Amino acid sequence: MATYPNGLRGRLVRPHEEPPSGRHLLGRVAFLDHHRPPAVRDGVADMGVHLARDESALVTEVWETDAPPTSGMYRDLVYAHDGEYLFCAGQIPEGGSYREPVREAYDAAFDLISELGYPHVIRIWHFINDINRANADGMEIYRDFCLGRAEAVDRRLGPAGEMPAATGIGSLGGGISWYLLTSRSGRVRHLENPLQVPAPSYPHRYGPRPPKFARATSLSPPGLDGAGDIFVAGTASILGHETVHEGDVAKQCDVTLANMAKVLSRENLLAHGIDDGRTLKDLRLVKVYLRHEEDLEAVRSACAEAFSDTAEIVYFTVDICRSDLLVEIEGIAPRPTA
Numbered sequence: 001m002a003t004y005p006n007g008l009r010g011r012l013v014r015p016h017e018e019p020p021s022g023r024h025l026l027g028r029v030a031f032l033d034h035h036r037p038p039a040v041r042d043g044v045a046d047m048g049v050h051l052a053r054d055e056s057a058l059v060t061e062v063w064e065t066d067a068p069p070t071s072g073m074y075r076d077l078v079y080a081h082d083g084e085y086l087f088c089a090g091q092i093p094e095g096g097s098y099r100e101p102v103r104e105a106y107d108a109a110f111d112l113i114s115e116l117g118y119p120h121v122i123r124i125w126h127f128i129n130d131i132n133r134a135n136a137d138g139m140e141i142y143r144d145f146c147l148g149r150a151e152a153v154d155r156r157l158g159p160a161g162e163m164p165a166a167t168g169i170g171s172l173g174g175g176i177s178w179y180l181l182t183s184r185s186g187r188v189r190h191l192e193n194p195l196q197v198p199a200p201s202y203p204h205r206y207g208p209r210p211p212k213f214a215r216a217t218s219l220s221p222p223g224l225d226g227a228g229d230i231f232v233a234g235t236a237s238i239l240g241h242e243t244v245h246e247g248d249v250a251k252q253c254d255v256t257l258a259n260m261a262k263v264l265s266r267e268n269l270l271a272h273g274i275d276d277g278r279t280l281k282d283l284r285l286v287k288v289y290l291r292h293e294e295d296l297e298a299v300r301s302a303c304a305e306a307f308s309d310t311a312e313i314v315y316f317t318v319d320i321c322r323s324d325l326l327v328e329i330e331g332i333a334p335r336p337t338a
């Protein structure tokens, strides 16, 4: 623990802001108006995701650690690791079907994780261009993606293999951009939400293979066994396995926030063996995804009320994994002592 007094921390940096100083940069994901391939740039593992429609949405997510990282390329992935944490990012070019390339990309990441020795996956993000469009075989691209992911996960972890909190959301170009964080020896626990069917158990009507992710993941750094940082997955207006409040963004936003509050609640954490409780006011690094630009003010005011004044909140207008979802939100509740 002494080596990692602050551990892994994510921050959002706006174009006009000073880059972070004093700590080491493990990875950098820039949300841009174009995509930028994964590479080591200025010594930092870096990738650009096409998510910004205009300059107001330009923002960079940086992951800081306490030890100097080593970075490099592995197959098509860029990575960096510092002895306790690993960041890795990749892009899968646009094509007629994503099933096979997603399987290969996941395979490469699993190989990297095991070769370098960072087996505990904390969090994964996927940004999928044309997520609701049909692929060359007529299958929705999100479902095509889920198929490749499920096959890769089955092969490596078995059908019951646990996956961490994730985001699977639209983007504006560049195929699929994805990145993940893993830990060497931290304690990683995956959490579900009693209001929602676990995504890996969604029925067949949502696609041939279900999405493999948890509703949240708790990361306790080495030496600290209590509650850790809680990474809340991309969350939407889904109860059980069904979308609720089709066409009503305000109500979808309320259900989304209630789902996030439930995952973080003391009752839910205790049910997962974690003696702690968090609220929406503890969330930081909040990303809000909207299907329609015109919903921004309604969603912004709901979020301003729900989250802390000091939370960093960014808004992106992109498609969402189900065509009836209008809003999706994710965030991180850091451990209180940090």
Ligand SMILES: C=C(O[C@@H]1C=C(C(=O)O)C=C[C@H]1O)C(=O)O
Residues within 6 Å of the ligand: 126, 166, 167, 168, 169, 199, 211, 212, 213, 233, 234, 235, 236, 238, 321, 328
């Ligand atoms: C919104 C949902 O799923 C979305 C898709 C995910 C994925 O496929 O990795 C993860 C979280 C969300 O971004 C949901 O099913 O509740």
